[in-house]
Amino acid sequence: MERLWKLLDLPEKYCMPLIALVLGYADKEPDYKVGRLTGKGIFYENSYQALTNEELNEITGKYDDPSLHLGLNDGWKNNHDHYLDWLFKEWLGRDAKPAEN
Helix, strand or coil: CHHHHHHCCCCCCCCCCCCCCCCCCCCCCCCCCCCCCCCCCCCCCCCCCCCCHHHHHHHHHHHHCHHHCCCCCHHHHHCCCCHHHHHHHHHCCCCCCCCCC
């Protein structure tokens, strides 16, 4: 994983390379769509393009907004300032950046 961070020149904070592929059709339409982020910072080709602090704060704010249904855990507010802090520290069991070599 550390090689991937270096190869793609990924930022150290709040970044997790992820690929998801889902095939098929739902039996029925869900009440709301889960995990739909939009805007800058969601998709890159070939390498990461740095975002401004304002753009990063906008993405972090979307994860913190419970009405967007982006999170895996509603209880993250108990011990963390932001959902992404909980995701990296508690769920992934690591800091929000790759380990140093």
